[in-house]
Amino acid sequence: xxxxxxxxxxxxxxxxxxxxxxxxxxxxxxxxxxxxxxxxxxxxxxxxxxxxxxxxxxxxxxxxxxxxxxxxxxxxxxxxxxxxxxxxxxxxxxxxxxxxxxxxxxxxxxxxxxxxxxxxxxxxxxxxxxxxxxxxxxxxxxxxxxxxxxxxxxxxxxxxxxxxxxxxxxxxxxxxxxxxxxxxxxxxxxxxxxxxxxxxxxxxxxxxxxxxxxxxxxxxxxxxxxxxxxxxxxxxxxxxxxxxxxxxxxxxxxxxxxxxxxxxxxxxxxxxxxxxxxxxxxxxxxxxxxxxxxxxxxxxx
Ligand code: UTP
Numbered sequence: 118x119x120x121x122x123x124x125x126x127x128x129x130x131x132x133x134x135x136x137x138x139x140x141x142x143x144x145x146x147x148x149x150x151x152x153x154x155x156x157x158x159x160x161x162x163x164x165x166x167x168x169x170x171x172x173x174x175x176x177x178x179x180x181x182x183x184x185x186x187x188x189x190x191x192x193x194x195x196x197x198x199x200x201x202x203x204x205x206x207x208x209x210x211x212x213x214x215x216x217x218x219x220x221x222x223x224x225x226x227x228x229x230x231x232x233x234x235x236x237x238x239x240x241x242x243x244x245x246x247x248x249x250x251x252x253x254x255x256x257x258x259x260x261x262x263x264x265x266x267x268x269x270x271x272x273x274x275x276x277x278x279x280x281x282x283x284x285x286x287x288x289x290x291x292x293x294x295x296x297x298x299x300x301x302x303x304x305x306x307x308x309x310x311x312x313x314x315x316x317x318x319x320x321x322x323x324x325x326x327x328x329x330x331x332x333x334x335x336x337x338x339x340x341x342x343x344x345x346x347x348x349x350x351x352x353x354x355x356x357x358x359x360x361x362x363x364x365x366x367x368x369x370x371x372x373x374x375x376x377x378x379x380x381x382x383x384x385x386x387x388x389x390x391x392x393x394x395x396x397x398x399x400x401x402x403x404x405x406x407x408x409x410x411x412x413x414x415x416x417x418x
Contacts, residue, residue, distance in 0.1 A: 230350025251328025258373030293325035
C-alpha cells in the first residue's frame with residue numbers, strides 16, 4: 118500500500134446466519150435490528166462515510182434482501198411523506214445514503230466464514246487498501262471521530278494495514294482473536310502474531326481484535342489459498358497471520374466504546390446507552406428502567 122493511498126472502499130460482511138438471535142433472525146437480518154430507530158447497518162455505514170469511504174460493498178446472502186431494500190430509494194414512501202408535509206421524516210429516509218456514496222451488493226452463496234465473505238468483495242475492491250466493518254460491533258465515540266476514521270488516518274499516514282483492538286478481561290481471551298505486539302505505545306504498535314481464540318494461559322496479551330480492519334489488498338490472495346480453520350470456516354484471522362509475514366500490520370486501540378451487538382447483552386446495552394443519550398428519550402428511558410428494577414425486585418449491586 119503506498120503511503121498516500123486513501124481508503125475509499127468499505128466491505129460489510131453481513132452474510133452470517135445470526136444464530137444467536139434466532140428466532141428473530143429467521144426473517145430479520147441481525148444487521149437490521151434497530152438501536153432505538155436506526156438499524157445497526159446504518160451506524161456502520163455512517164462510520165465508513167465519516168472515514169472518507171464512498172464505495173460501500175455489502176456481502177449478503179439470498180435471505181437478506183432487506184439490507185439492499187433499506188439502501189434503495191423508497192419512491193412511494195417519499196411521495197407519501199412529501200404529500201403529508203412530513204419533511205423531517207422525509208429527510209431521515211433520504212439521508213440513509215448521501216448522493217456521493219454508492220452501494221454495491223455481492224452475494225456469498227454459502228456461509229463459509231468471515232474470511233470467505235471478505236474474499237467475495239475482491240472483484241469490486243481490486244488492488245487498493247480497503248476497510249472491513251462488522252456492523253454487529255457498534256463503536257460509539259460520542260464527540261470525536263469514528264473508530265474507522267481514526268484507523269484510516271493512521272493507515273493513510275503509515276501505509277500499513279491497521280486492525281482495531283481493545284483490552285478484554287484475561288479470562289475472555291478464548292472468545293477473540295488476540296494479538297501479540299512487541300512494543301505498544303498506548304495507542305498502537307506493530308503486530309508480531311495473531312492467534313484465534315487462545316485459552317487464557319496461552320494468550321500472548323489481552324488485546325482482542327474487534328470488527329474494524331484496514332487491509333492491504335494482498336489479503337485476497339492469502340484468503341484464496343486459505344484452508345478452513347476453526348469451526349471449518351475460512352477465517353480472516355488466519356489470512357492476517359499470513360499477511361504479517363509480508364507486510365506491517367498495526368494494532369490500534371481506538372477511542373470509543375464498543376457494544377457487541379451480536380450478543381443479547383451487548384445489544385441491550387447499546388439500546389440503553391443511545392436512548393439515554395437521546396434528549397427526547399432520556400427521562401422516559403430512565404423512568405422505565407427504574408420502574409422495571411422496582412417491579413421485578415432487581416437489587417442494585
Ligand atoms: P459471527 O461470528 O458473528 O456469526 O460473524 P453470525 O452468523 O453473524 O452470528 P452468530 O454467531 O451465528 O449469532 C461475524 C461477521 O461475519 C459475517 C457476519 O455477518 C458478521 O458480520 N459473516 C460470517 C459472513 O458474512 N459470512 C460468513 O460466512 C460468516
